[in-house]
Amino acid sequence: MGVVAKDVGPVEGPALKFDRVSMVYPDGTEATRDVSFSVEPGEFVTIVGPSGCGKSTLLRIASGLLDPTGGSVEVDRQRLGYVFQDATLMPWRTVQGNVELLPELHGYTKGERQALATAAINLVGLNGFENHYPKTLSGGMKMRASLARTLTLRPPVFLFDEPFSAVDEITRMHLNEETQELFTNEGFAGLFITHSVGEAVFMSTRVLVMSARPGRLVAEFDVPFDYPREPDLRSDPQFAELSGMVSAALRGAYT
Amino acid sequence: MLADVAGPVLIFIAFLGFWYWLSYHGMAERRRFLVPPLHEVIHDGYLDWRNFSVMLKALWLTTQVALWGLGIAIVLGMTLAILMSQGRWIERSVWPYVVALQSIPILALVPLLGILFNYSFNARVIVCIIIAIFPIINNTLFGIQSVEAGHHDLFTLHHTSRLTRLRKLQLPAASPAIFAGFRISAGLSVIGAIVGDFFFRRGDKGIGILLDQYAARTTTIPRLYAATILAGALGYLVFSVFGLLRKAVIGKWHEAAEVPG
Numbered sequence: 001m002g003v004v005a006k007d008v009g010p011v012e013g014p015a016l017k018f019d020r021v022s023m024v025y026p027d028g029t030e031a032t033r034d035v036s037f038s039v040e041p042g043e044f045v046t047i048v049g050p051s052g053c054g055k056s057t058l059l060r061i062a063s064g065l066l067d068p069t070g071g072s073v074e075v076d077r078q079r080l081g082y083v084f085q086d087a088t089l090m091p092w093r094t095v096q097g098n099v100e101l102l103p104e105l106h107g108y109t110k111g112e113r114q115a116l117a118t119a120a121i122n123l124v125g126l127n128g129f130e131n132h133y134p135k136t137l138s139g140g141m142k143m144r145a146s147l148a149r150t151l152t153l154r155p156p157v158f159l160f161d162e163p164f165s166a167v168d169e170i171t172r173m174h175l176n177e178e179t180q181e182l183f184t185n186e187g188f189a190g191l192f193i194t195h196s197v198g199e200a201v202f203m204s205t206r207v208l209v210m211s212a213r214p215g216r217l218v219a220e221f222d223v224p225f226d227y228p229r230e231p232d233l234r235s236d237p238q239f240a241e242l243s244g245m246v247s248a249a250l251r252g253a254y255t
Numbered sequence: 256m257l258a259d260v261a262g263p264v265l266i267f268i269a270f271l272g273f274w275y276w277l278s279y280h281g282m283a284e285r286r287r288f289l290v291p292p293l294h295e296v297i298h299d300g301y302l303d304w305r306n307f308s309v310m311l312k313a314l315w316l317t318t319q320v321a322l323w324g325l326g327i328a329i330v331l332g333m334t335l336a337i338l339m340s341q342g343r344w345i346e347r348s349v350w351p352y353v354v355a356l357q358s359i360p361i362l363a364l365v366p367l368l369g370i371l372f373n374y375s376f377n378a379r380v381i382v383c384i385i386i387a388i389f390p391i392i393n394n395t396l397f398g399i400q401s402v403e404a405g406h407h408d409l410f411t412l413h414h415t416s417r418l419t420r421l422r423k424l425q426l427p428a429a430s431p432a433i434f435a436g437f438r439i440s441a442g443l444s445v446i447g448a449i450v451g452d453f454f455f456r457r458g459d460k461g462i463g464i465l466l467d468q469y470a471a472r473t474t475t476i477p478r479l480y481a482a483t484i485l486a487g488a489l490g491y492l493v494f495s496v497f498g499l500l501r502k503a504v505i506g507k508w509h510e511a512a513e514v515p516g
Contacts, residue, residue, distance in 0.1 A: 063412055064412070065408055065411060065412065080412070082408075082409075082412055084405050084408070084409070085405075086403075086405050088403065088405040088406055088408075088409055090406070090424070090427065090428075091508050091509065092427045092428075092430070092505065092508050092509070093508075101409075101423075102413060104423075105410070105413045105415055105419065105423070106413065133507065133508045134508075135508065
């Protein structure tokens with residue numbers, strides 16, 4: 001893109017590694033129990049699980065927003081991208097201003113910020129909306145702006161906390177297609193949280209199924225499809241079969 | 256658009272009609288002097304330069320008191336609120352006194368401030384600050400504390416300093432609440448300036464002293480009306496200026512939920 005993010009070096013070993021991570025909240029709620037898995041560079045792993053099973057807790061622990069009560073996480077937190085459940089755009093900043101925020105917080109110059117933001121806005125297809133305020137954007141566009149904001153720093157590891165759960169089905173499909181396209185082109189390691197099986201299978205290299213609280217990993221599925229994936233993959237019999245298996249595992253996870 | 260203008264104009268005409276009816280028919284003969292018709296108010300108060308110049312001078316003094324009071328209340332109030340937002344213990348330590356200051360009837364403090372500060376300009380400004388500072392503190396603090404948790408998380412993830420968080424997140428997020436506070440305090444500052452003046456009854460004449468004097472004699476009652484209208488206009492003007500300021504600074508992204516200023 002002509003713009004290079006700072007502090008980028010080679011990565012060795014897994015991009016993200018959970019080692020027997022447990023979380024018991026002060027009120028006694030046991031959110032997760034002994035969760036272990038890794039995300040290798042170039043992998044897109046999705047965790048599906050019932051609501052309230054501690055999926056989001058795992059991301060908060062991975063990012064350092066929360067300290068686990070047991071186990072540990074290995075990840076380079078200086079280079080972590082986090083896409084929140086809400087777009088969390090600043091209503092007082094335009095799309096451009098919002099996307100420039102992270103480089104701004106990291107002390108990039110105005111010129112660098114603008115270049116990084118322009119590149120990221122192009123990646124998510126929000127060109128032409130740079131000067132719009134968030135209140136004038138649709139839910140899907142807000143999410144794209146939020147993605148662009150995270151993309152500016154070119155993080156090698158991306159955490160997605162159910163980012164598309166609030167948009168309509170068609171928009172969600174588009175965003176899924178765009179996300180796997182970004183994954184294909186940018187080559188980051190992704191950890192995606194969702195309760196939608198279709199979304200999980202469509203984007204991921206691997207799907208993990210989490211049980212109801214306390215959340216434990218109960219099943220794992222490799223997704224064999226090549227990238228970039230086309231929208232009509234969703235009507236492929238193999239896709240349907242795999243989705244069925246994940247759904248069955250998820251049903252089991254509720255009990 | 257038409258309704259925006261026509262409505263207020265109709266109400267104004269109705270009000271004038273009621274006023275004239277009161278002046279000529281509504282009041283008993285011997286009490287009629289209490290409600291002089293509008294043209295007498297204008298004639299005595301505004302067209303007679305000797306009277307009008309006295310009022311303008313007093314109004315200017317009151318305006319200065321109100322603006323100084325408001326300005327200091329804004330700086331002091333915001334500083335205090337920002338400090339309080341930086342630590343629970345600071346907030347807990349200071350808040351009871353903020354509430355106490357707000358709860359003491361201002362009239363109870365006016366005589367004390369008068370003797371302490373010798374009925375000076377400063378004494379009037381202090382009355383003004385006391386009456387105007389609470390909405391500034393309250394709204395700034397409330398605004399800063401109602402920043403969304405997700406926004407805080409975003410800044411935490413990027414290891415942002417307190418100052419950067421304050422500048423780039425908390426104050427911008429609080430600005431709608433802060434501007435709402437400004438507007439409430441703007442109105443209060445004019446009230447404070449007049450109240451202080453009115454009860455001091457000495458020192459340089461502001462509009463409050465004039466009101467007191469004009470109310471004392473039957474012949475000056477039209478001037479009492481004229482001065483009251485001027486005081487009201489001043490309050491409205493200061494209130495509106497802050498409404499416009501709000502619109503200029505945050506109007507692009509934030510719509511006012513209140514009446515237009």
